[in-house]
Amino acid sequence: MKDAGDRAGCLEAWLYNHADAARRSLWRRLHAPGQTLILVAVLGFILALPAYLWLLLENARALSADVDHEPRIALYLDDTAEETVSAAAARIDAWPGVARVVTTGSEEALATYRASLPDPALLDWLEDNPLPAIIEVLPLERSPEAVEALERQLADLLPEATIVSDHEWVRQLGALHAAGLRMLLVIGALLALGVTLILAVASAAELRERREEISIARITGATDRFLRRPSLYGGLLLGLGGGLFSLILLWVGVLLTREPVEGAAVVFGLPFAFAGPEARIGLMLIGAGLVLGWVGGRLGSAAALRD
């Protein structure tokens, strides 16, 4: 057309259209405050729940890492002569994978035990010393694999010994942590799917309310892209609000949990600081909110514009 020069340049028009759509979506959201607040709250709750569970899991892992500073393997040797025990200990000490070996003879163990009793005379009733000799082995390397290899080596050397590794529970905790993460992933995915559909239904309902406007805009030459743009921005706005709200909820959750958890840790003799969400988590929550909002707006507008 002859007056094409009056129109904004292609990129400028595109940018202008986007800014305009964003402004309109914001206006619409602000003019339906009830619905907006409900959607932001739903999105916030749904984002905060898995984030909170994840934080608990991470703290549990941090706790296990704290405890895990020195894995040790204990060999309990019943009815073994003192010399055999000390010979074995000396041999183990010479292995390259071993940091230190501590030997406690059965007599020494009994003496320690006797000292701890209120009435040591009770032990005189025993005919023999029931306590085993103990060889404690501290591995040089702390990885579960290295500890396990050392355990196998020790079992080969002293098949009669009962071997107990305090590394075991760390491994169990690690496995539980992995299983917990996986469950969290599934829960998070289901919640994300659910909230996306809620946002899609809301966005479709909003477009259907604007049916007349859309029909006229279509007749005037509006593309589907133009028509769904406000829904996408609306979704992004809800996502941003939901992400920020979830961050607030998460902090409230942390503040409510921190004291009792730290108290419980002290009772178990494992003092540690319950870590709150890092900035990274905040960004992830807001990012997740934006993505879910956008996808919800896209799905909803696609459904509504097809009708």
Added chain:
Amino acid sequence: MIRMHRVTKRFPGGTEALSNVSLRVDTGALAFLTGPSGAGKSTLLRLIARLERPTRGRIMVNGRDLETLPRRQEPQFRRSIGLVFQDHRLLFDRPVHANVALPLEILGYRRAEARKRVRAALDKVGLLQKENAQPQTLSAGEQQRVGIARAIVHRPALLLADEPTGNLDPGLSREIMQLFLDFNRVGMTALIASHNLELISALGRPMLHLENGSLEARHVTQPRSAG
């Protein structure tokens, strides 16, 4: 501008709205489409704007064959057309100027430029002083003029109007028709459906008469005076 060749439109259920219609409206011409209610006038206009597809036949508009026009180019095509409806179809949730600005918004005009054009269009239809009014506060004639301003604000090459004076008294109807003649004078091709024979026969422009889905006069040339 418009060429229809043996166009038939049959609706689901078997009603044949148009049978074997051929016509030609040259660029720069203004023609009236007449006939009783139910003769197929609206259907014919909707086919030209590609709001409907023909059952058979070929339609060319502004050099484009609507049969081969891809769906994704439909919006682009519609931007070259201005549509006026009998029931105005205004948006009552926004003031007059925002109603008129809708096509410019879609075309991506800058706000200042859009404002200027909206004012020019409203001035043309004599409603400049009502630019901030809500449509529901306007009379039927004023609402129709807002609808016309919206149809011409982006200066389309072709203006299609479906019974634009259907609900108006004779005085207002004459004013509205005069607007279309004015637009045509500056080069806009126009096809206006109306059953108000008394009014349009006085205007001395070609008339295409539809009756039971069939057409009598066929070829409308540009009036000599406008050439």
